[in-house]
Amino acid sequence: MSAQVIDHRGPDFADVGKTALDGMKTIFKTEAGRVFIYPASGTGAWEAALVNTLAEGDRVLMYETGHFATLWKKMADRLGVRAEFIEGDWRGGADADAIEAYLRKDTAHEIKAVCVVHNETSTGSVSPIADIRAAIDAAGHPALLMVDSISGLASVDFRFDEWGVDVCVSGSQKGLMLPPGISFNCVSDKAMEVSRKGGMRRSYWDWHDMTGPNATGYFPYTPATNALYGLNEAIAMLHEEGLDNVFARHARHARATRAAVRAWGLEVLCRQQGQESGVLTAVLMPEGHSADAFRAQVLRSFDISLGNGLSKVADKVFRIGHLGDFNDAMLMGTLSGIEMALAKSRIPHSAGGTAAAMAVLEEDIPAAIAAE
Amino acid sequence: MSAQVIDHRGPDFADVGKTALDGMKTIFKTEAGRVFIYPASGTGAWEAALVNTLAEGDRVLMYETGHFATLWKKMADRLGVRAEFIEGDWRGGADADAIEAYLRKDTAHEIKAVCVVHNETSTGSVSPIADIRAAIDAAGHPALLMVDSISGLASVDFRFDEWGVDVCVSGSQKGLMLPPGISFNCVSDKAMEVSRKGGMRRSYWDWHDMTGPNATGYFPYTPATNALYGLNEAIAMLHEEGLDNVFARHARHARATRAAVRAWGLEVLCRQQGQESGVLTAVLMPEGHSADAFRAQVLRSFDISLGNGLSKVADKVFRIGHLGDFNDAMLMGTLSGIEMALAKSRIPHSAGGTAAAMAVLEEDIPAAIAAE
Amino acid sequence: MSAQVIDHRGPDFADVGKTALDGMKTIFKTEAGRVFIYPASGTGAWEAALVNTLAEGDRVLMYETGHFATLWKKMADRLGVRAEFIEGDWRGGADADAIEAYLRKDTAHEIKAVCVVHNETSTGSVSPIADIRAAIDAAGHPALLMVDSISGLASVDFRFDEWGVDVCVSGSQKGLMLPPGISFNCVSDKAMEVSRKGGMRRSYWDWHDMTGPNATGYFPYTPATNALYGLNEAIAMLHEEGLDNVFARHARHARATRAAVRAWGLEVLCRQQGQESGVLTAVLMPEGHSADAFRAQVLRSFDISLGNGLSKVADKVFRIGHLGDFNDAMLMGTLSGIEMALAKSRIPHSAGGTAAAMAVLEEDIPAAIAAE
Amino acid sequence: MSAQVIDHRGPDFADVGKTALDGMKTIFKTEAGRVFIYPASGTGAWEAALVNTLAEGDRVLMYETGHFATLWKKMADRLGVRAEFIEGDWRGGADADAIEAYLRKDTAHEIKAVCVVHNETSTGSVSPIADIRAAIDAAGHPALLMVDSISGLASVDFRFDEWGVDVCVSGSQKGLMLPPGISFNCVSDKAMEVSRKGGMRRSYWDWHDMTGPNATGYFPYTPATNALYGLNEAIAMLHEEGLDNVFARHARHARATRAAVRAWGLEVLCRQQGQESGVLTAVLMPEGHSADAFRAQVLRSFDISLGNGLSKVADKVFRIGHLGDFNDAMLMGTLSGIEMALAKSRIPHSAGGTAAAMAVLEEDIPAAIAAE
Structure with a gap:
């Protein structure tokens, strides 16, 4: 270009x-x-x-x-x-x-x-x-x-x-x-x-x-x-x-991300099973905590840019992107940064989100890699 | 970018x-x-x-x-x-x-x-x-x-x-x-x-x-x-x-280009004195010659891309650009390529266009350079 | 350049x-x-x-x-x-x-x-x-x-x-x-x-x-x-x-990396306290396991390039780099990739390395960020 | 790269x-x-x-x-x-x-x-x-x-x-x-x-x-x-x-350059016929004129960087490069810049160098282009 x-x-x-x-x-x-x-x-x-x-x-x-x-x-x-x-x-x-x-x-x-x-x-x-x-x-x-x-x-x-x-x-x-x-x-x-x-x-x-x-x-x-x-x-x-491999890669990252969110005790915005996006996962902040303040913290501390909540969900959700040229290590880096920021910002949550995500990734190995 | x-x-x-x-x-x-x-x-x-x-x-x-x-x-x-x-x-x-x-x-x-x-x-x-x-x-x-x-x-x-x-x-x-x-x-x-x-x-x-x-x-x-x-x-x-220096640079290149065109015995499309563009000069092809064939020749032989005539003047004019990051040597290279292509394509013209352009450039020296 | x-x-x-x-x-x-x-x-x-x-x-x-x-x-x-x-x-x-x-x-x-x-x-x-x-x-x-x-x-x-x-x-x-x-x-x-x-x-x-x-x-x-x-x-x-901030950043990442290695039950090659490098951490593979096979696995599965063991320690160590333009999320991504590959390759180890590293990073917050 | x-x-x-x-x-x-x-x-x-x-x-x-x-x-x-x-x-x-x-x-x-x-x-x-x-x-x-x-x-x-x-x-x-x-x-x-x-x-x-x-x-x-x-x-x-086409391109530009030098009434440093380089042409300055002052003038006025004379011929020659990714228009631009600078610097010379170069280029058309 x-x-x-x-x-x-x-x-x-x-x-x-x-x-x-x-x-x-x-x-x-x-x-x-x-x-x-x-x-x-x-x-x-x-x-x-x-x-x-x-x-x-x-x-x-x-x-x-x-x-x-x-x-x-x-x-x-x-x-x-x-x-x-x-x-x-x-x-x-x-x-x-x-x-x-x-x-x-x-x-x-x-x-x-x-x-x-x-x-x-x-x-x-x-x-x-x-x-x-x-x-x-x-x-x-x-x-x-x-x-x-x-x-x-x-x-x-x-x-x-x-x-x-x-x-x-x-x-x-x-x-x-x-x-x-x-x-x-x-x-x-x-x-x-x-x-x-x-x-x-x-x-x-x-x-x-x-x-x-x-x-x-x-x-x-x-x-x-x-x-x-x-x-x-x-x-x-x-x-x-391969387009279908790209879709599978994003879907798998989305599954691992949702596992992390659940392990933290937080809630995924999308609650229709089977309709969760492979592109990004929106996460609801616990009542009484500002999603935007949290996003600013994550950006400052870890140079990770999370998406903001828009209009009806402004300041109530943060969005984790897992699209484009993205791999397991980048996802785990992102989730680790979020987990550390949750602790630092004293957001009520359980630890172990990254471990849960890792478990999904380990279990759910793409065919291409499993065959090696 | x-x-x-x-x-x-x-x-x-x-x-x-x-x-x-x-x-x-x-x-x-x-x-x-x-x-x-x-x-x-x-x-x-x-x-x-x-x-x-x-x-x-x-x-x-x-x-x-x-x-x-x-x-x-x-x-x-x-x-x-x-x-x-x-x-x-x-x-x-x-x-x-x-x-x-x-x-x-x-x-x-x-x-x-x-x-x-x-x-x-x-x-x-x-x-x-x-x-x-x-x-x-x-x-x-x-x-x-x-x-x-x-x-x-x-x-x-x-x-x-x-x-x-x-x-x-x-x-x-x-x-x-x-x-x-x-x-x-x-x-x-x-x-x-x-x-x-x-x-x-x-x-x-x-x-x-x-x-x-x-x-x-x-x-x-x-x-x-x-x-x-x-x-x-x-x-x-x-x-x-300096914006005004940019304008002056293009205007001077336009003057030199018109001098070349006149010396070749060709005609500049714009005939309103004082309204000639500093950005480009459109040149009328002599009757019976295709401007587009000439442009193709110039591109092939000299890797110089001339503008084409559009609608009413299609195939009747070619356009010489002298805008952007452009200097005297680049202009003279362009005009020399055109002069050589005129000869090669047997377009009726007089030689000496580049010499005429050079004379304008030599006489009409930007204040910044003249002071050196 | x-x-x-x-x-x-x-x-x-x-x-x-x-x-x-x-x-x-x-x-x-x-x-x-x-x-x-x-x-x-x-x-x-x-x-x-x-x-x-x-x-x-x-x-x-x-x-x-x-x-x-x-x-x-x-x-x-x-x-x-x-x-x-x-x-x-x-x-x-x-x-x-x-x-x-x-x-x-x-x-x-x-x-x-x-x-x-x-x-x-x-x-x-x-x-x-x-x-x-x-x-x-x-x-x-x-x-x-x-x-x-x-x-x-x-x-x-x-x-x-x-x-x-x-x-x-x-x-x-x-x-x-x-x-x-x-x-x-x-x-x-x-x-x-x-x-x-x-x-x-x-x-x-x-x-x-x-x-x-x-x-x-x-x-x-x-x-x-x-x-x-x-x-x-x-x-x-x-x-x-700031040069000293760069040194501190690498040293902190090295501390977190060693915490991960210890939690995995593996051994850091450098055993002189105070002489561990901020640039990279070399890790000994458990007896009977090839470090190079493990490195190849990590590269294939996670696109993470670990350093190889050279001459005397060939195939016995892998090296984790944490130099250059590197941040917490990139480190955690790397350590997560290694932890997942340890599991996938059935290398004897305890889980929890990434959690240990995260604990170090959370505790040991750079002054610049802590002040925010 | x-x-x-x-x-x-x-x-x-x-x-x-x-x-x-x-x-x-x-x-x-x-x-x-x-x-x-x-x-x-x-x-x-x-x-x-x-x-x-x-x-x-x-x-x-x-x-x-x-x-x-x-x-x-x-x-x-x-x-x-x-x-x-x-x-x-x-x-x-x-x-x-x-x-x-x-x-x-x-x-x-x-x-x-x-x-x-x-x-x-x-x-x-x-x-x-x-x-x-x-x-x-x-x-x-x-x-x-x-x-x-x-x-x-x-x-x-x-x-x-x-x-x-x-x-x-x-x-x-x-x-x-x-x-x-x-x-x-x-x-x-x-x-x-x-x-x-x-x-x-x-x-x-x-x-x-x-x-x-x-x-x-x-x-x-x-x-x-x-x-x-x-x-x-x-x-x-x-x-x-094609390597041989590259060599021919440079040799042809060297011939045109020498024609320009001769037309200016200046002397090419190499006087062994058949041993002139296709890469560059070194030109002797007329007695009593500084080649380096002239080179500085050409750089200032036309953004063309000529090579300097080294040791024995320091300040006595300037060198015109015609190597690499170079075409007829670029050569003519370079030669025109030199001709204008000769005039501006009042170096004794005849005009017409660029015209002479152009004549060589027109006559001596690469087979590939002539065939078109």
């Missing part, structure tokens, strides 16, 4: 652009879908998904999985869409049954899209996308299924084609291990068709402006050239390890 | 963000204006300027200086604005008198904004922004003055406050010497006021969402963190040399 | 060279000494120390602290010096009393130098240089004191002037955190005087060829220019943290 | 070391020779060549081609070798006939080696190595042929096996385009045999210590690991272009 900037209209650029567009299809696990790459952060790709498919006044169904789902709903409201929210307690993924029930009541099929967050970074919960697809189908409802997998893609399992997703929104700075600055839409034929005649007035985000130049690896306006070099490298690294 | 990504909500980020926002004010030469930084390329910042200030159906006056002015107009059209175009011949900047005359006829003051491109990259012409401000004032017209200086800022003189600009759009990849990926709006109090009650439905581009977090160096959504490191370094480099 | 190579005879180089030479004096803690920088690895700086001060047939006293002391002795032998070796068991630093006794017997003062390794990387032991100086003085012996601190300098306390060292040999790739490729001699006036008339035939390593050009920041032959940029940055980083 | 430092005793290092050692054989054009890589600059590799093959008191024949030949002779003197010098006027390569005549007189075969500089950087002359080999053979003399190609290798033609060289000395910072810091010996079987029983006392430079570890890609002491990454990349780049 520190290479010279090349001419994005020159002959050498086509290969960079084509490799990125094709490579992202393998990450989304799609053959039928089209990928669009925006020089924008993930919030821009949210907007792109909405303005290409929805008109002002259209109804959409969203699900309150946490902070980011709430922000996406606010964006929809501001863009003039009538976003309806199934309320959630921020302690699990979206409930497919609730979505099905909601859609069944919409006999006029006014709801144009169901929007859910795949991996809710603010809570560490994962929504069951395949179940939600099944729920929409069971209700016989034609709404598009639009999924935010900004923080999930390339870290936890995602299958665009198999799960019948219509639009998936993602970004560069989580599972793709890049600086923020580029973001993605992956779009089904059905959604392309909807956008052809519909959506709002738009220019920067328009999918159809992209398809012509994209066909040969170019873009209708200046792309973030150097980020694309990094993207191509990141995709190659993911396939070298 | 190859540093680790830091947490854009963490304590260390505030300083990075504040330095960037304050630093850009010195580059725009503004004290009163507000700067907004988008994780987007310049096209996004165009859209931001339009959606924050204009409603659907609003009339705006634009001026056809070249390809980029035309693209901006198309964007306005697509967003539902009624963009009116004063036609131009692509051989100079915008004509302030024509703008004044146009505005005088709009006695009802329906025109909400005058939009001009400062440095038209497709032609190498610079519009006289101060004159255009004077023209608007002479017509007693309340329209906003919105300027695209994507390729001009930090390369040719620009004065936001002194020239009475209301919105200036810019980007990272020209005078700021960065990869593409971040772009800017600089906004006057008047434009902020207009946008408060007006503009279109918007979210990603909204100025008012930015002001709160920006006050302490943060952003409402994920910024392109690593590009901001580069931006802060670029701003420091520009001030180390 | 990835900057363009600059002309090492040009005007800008003087500052780079001077900063490096002066900066290294602060690292050696010397005002009177002269620093020489070689484009060579540490082995070259060993040779430089010998050939500048000793003639063929000269007697020198060396001390067998471990593998590197043995290699240095072999080098002396090959260069024609009569190196005499006080044998050691590789489980502590050099014994000052033994040195004093040896020198007292040399009433003719034939021994020209006493050579000891400060931080013996192969064993994790530190020799008491100040005591050895006192021993030489107590014996009333004029021998030079030559110290190899290739792996000690900038990681464990070293005081050239205060401890009366005559020649200190060091390198770039340990405490200075650089790639290997440059190495150092720090030389007292007494040693300079000895070398003026003495030493062996030499050219590349000659101190006196260096002094002239060094005075203005230049070198008699091509220096490793880019490594010098890195060196200047490393020196600045060390002073930013 | 900015990668993490890896363990030079670890399993991954073997491949790095082996690739470097094998790759350098292709650059030296040898199958029979052995390559040794030193963490040292070129001066160290000079010393290595001498101490491995010569004993104190041995006679060697050297040839005064310029400053570097003189320095190498001084080194030989200091190491106790009896170096005899055929004097030269610094205006051409070594004279094979003079060498043959000298050797014929040595009927006792006391002379153990003939040492010549291949590309004399101080003068821009190349010695005819194949002719010198023939001269030695014609004289029926058994002396080793030792060649310094520090600045020639990978820039001008060199053929270790075909030319019957016994020891070739080289370095990283010229044709291999790396920072200084590693250097090379390439050694014939005959020289290996001589060194087995002969040479001086030595340790760091000893060839025979290297052969064991080198066989599997390792080194007997710490190598400059990161420089080896760069070396492997440089070798790949050279073969991608």
Whole structure:
């Protein structure tokens, strides 16, 4: 990514652009879908998904999985869409049954899209996308299924084609291990068709402006050239390890982290079994203790940056990330730092979290290593 | 820019963000204006300027200086604005008198904004922004003055406050010497006021969402963190040399380049004296010769990448860039390569272009060097 | 270090060279000494120390602290010096009393130098240089004191002037955190005087060829220019943290590491209390288990690279490094990896090493953090 | 080269070391020779060549081609070798006939080696190595042929096996385009045999210590690991272009440079036709003008760093480099800067040097480009 900037209209650029567009299809696990790459952060790709498919006044169904789902709903409201929210307690993924029930009541099929967050970074919960697809189908409802997998893609399992997703929104700075600055839409034929005649007035985000130049690896306006070099490298690294191995690695670290949290006598925010995120684990602070003061302590003492609680859970949770280029030793270093900081900050807890995590890691050895 | 990504909500980020926002004010030469930084390329910042200030159906006056002015107009059209175009011949900047005359006829003051491109990259012409401000004032017209200086800022003189600009759009990849990926709006109090009650439905581009977090160096959504490191370094480099010295350096290289073009017997596309760009010089190919074939030749033989002609002048001009970190030897290398390629490609021309350029450079010595 | 190579005879180089030479004096803690920088690895700086001060047939006293002391002795032998070796068991630093006794017997003062390794990387032991100086003085012996601190300098306390060292040999790739490729001699006036008339035939390593050009920041032959940029940055980083804080950080990590080793029921190779290295801890494998097989396991499973046992202790010890840019979390990650690998490899041990290390770290909090 | 430092005793290092050692054989054009890589600059590799093959008191024949030949002779003197010098006027390569005549007189075969500089950087002359080999053979003399190609290798033609060289000395910072810091010996079987029983006392430079570890890609002491990454990349780049294409590129630039010098009415230092270097061209300043003042002017005004005159030609010549990653435009930029500085500094000269150079480049088009 520190290479010279090349001419994005020159002959050498086509290969960079084509490799990125094709490579992202393998990450989304799609053959039928089209990928669009925006020089924008993930919030821009949210907007792109909405303005290409929805008109002002259209109804959409969203699900309150946490902070980011709430922000996406606010964006929809501001863009003039009538976003309806199934309320959630921020302690699990979206409930497919609730979505099905909601859609069944919409006999006029006014709801144009169901929007859910795949991996809710603010809570560490994962929504069951395949179940939600099944729920929409069971209700016989034609709404598009639009999924935010900004923080999930390339870290936890995602299958665009198999799960019948219509639009998936993602970004560069989580599972793709890049600086923020580029973001993605992956779009089904059905959604392309909807956008052809519909959506709002738009220019920067328009999918159809992209398809012509994209066909040969170019873009209708200046792309973030150097980020694309990094993207191509990141995709190659993911396939070298194997996407499924990456997912397994994160899931195993999540299990070990939860074991540590339980051993400390603390509570994991996500309480839906099977919906805990492989990307991060959010931990509830004991009543009467500030999560942010604790996070500041951990940063100062151990140079470990924990995520903060956002809006409803502000100062009530801290979030332990275990995504990207992360291994057992890095996880144990992180958990040890937290355990030491719990002691130093006199947070009521039991010792032994790191030992519990270690026990999980020892027992639950990846096949690749076990075979050695 | 190859540093680790830091947490854009963490304590260390505030300083990075504040330095960037304050630093850009010195580059725009503004004290009163507000700067907004988008994780987007310049096209996004165009859209931001339009959606924050204009409603659907609003009339705006634009001026056809070249390809980029035309693209901006198309964007306005697509967003539902009624963009009116004063036609131009692509051989100079915008004509302030024509703008004044146009505005005088709009006695009802329906025109909400005058939009001009400062440095038209497709032609190498610079519009006289101060004159255009004077023209608007002479017509007693309340329209906003919105300027695209994507390729001009930090390369040719620009004065936001002194020239009475209301919105200036810019980007990272020209005078700021960065990869593409971040772009800017600089906004006057008047434009902020207009946008408060007006503009279109918007979210990603909204100025008012930015002001709160920006006050302490943060952003409402994920910024392109690593590009901001580069931006802060670029701003420091520009001030180390001195902005006015940078402008003088580019202007002198432009003069030498024009001397070479004249000596070759070729024609510079910009024919308005005093409006020639310091950033680049567009050169007309003799009738019957393909500019693109010539550019391909120059790239193959000398590894020099010339700009191509866009739309109306496609294949008719080639463009010589002399912006960024560029010195006399690099200019002479470029011009020598072109002169050799003219000979090799049997383009009708006189030799001696490089000698003519050298004569200009020798005569026209920067004060700093002359003093030595 | 990835900057363009600059002309090492040009005007800008003087500052780079001077900063490096002066900066290294602060690292050696010397005002009177002269620093020489070689484009060579540490082995070259060993040779430089010998050939500048000793003639063929000269007697020198060396001390067998471990593998590197043995290699240095072999080098002396090959260069024609009569190196005499006080044998050691590789489980502590050099014994000052033994040195004093040896020198007292040399009433003719034939021994020209006493050579000891400060931080013996192969064993994790530190020799008491100040005591050895006192021993030489107590014996009333004029021998030079030559110290190899290739792996000690900038990681464990070293005081050239205060401890009366005559020649200190060091390198770039340990405490200075650089790639290997440059190495150092720090030389007292007494040693300079000895070398003026003495030493062996030499050219590349000659101190006196260096002094002239060094005075203005230049070198008699091509220096490793880019490594010098890195060196200047490393020196600045060390002073930013404070040399004594760096030493304290490593010593605390060494204490925690030993606590872990003891809790595992394993044995630390160094058994001289007070001579344990802050740079690394060598651990004896239980009888009948291969240290190298264990190291390979740790590398495969946890991507942690442990040091191997060298010559006499080959396959019998593994070495845990805790030098350079290292913090509590990284140490705990390393120790956790080792504890998990001990279990996985069925090495007889008790669990609880990481808990013991954590207890040391929690109790023994650096003043800077405790104050927060 | 900015990668993490890896363990030079670890399993991954073997491949790095082996690739470097094998790759350098292709650059030296040898199958029979052995390559040794030193963490040292070129001066160290000079010393290595001498101490491995010569004993104190041995006679060697050297040839005064310029400053570097003189320095190498001084080194030989200091190491106790009896170096005899055929004097030269610094205006051409070594004279094979003079060498043959000298050797014929040595009927006792006391002379153990003939040492010549291949590309004399101080003068821009190349010695005819194949002719010198023939001269030695014609004289029926058994002396080793030792060649310094520090600045020639990978820039001008060199053929270790075909030319019957016994020891070739080289370095990283010229044709291999790396920072200084590693250097090379390439050694014939005959020289290996001589060194087995002969040479001086030595340790760091000893060839025979290297052969064991080198066989599997390792080194007997710490190598400059990161420089080896760069070396492997440089070798790949050279073969991608083709070594012979690299030589042709430099030779063509040298011809154009000489045309410019002649057109200016100045004199090239090398006056032996066919021995002008492709690496650099040294130019004599007109009587009464300081070359160093002129060089300072060129650096200030054009940021072009010219080489200085060394010892005998100090302040009398400036040197124009045209090696490494260099193309026509860069050469023309350099020559234009010099021509402008000649004018500015009022050095008596004719204009038109750049035009003359351009004419050569236009006429003398590389086959690869001409074919397009």
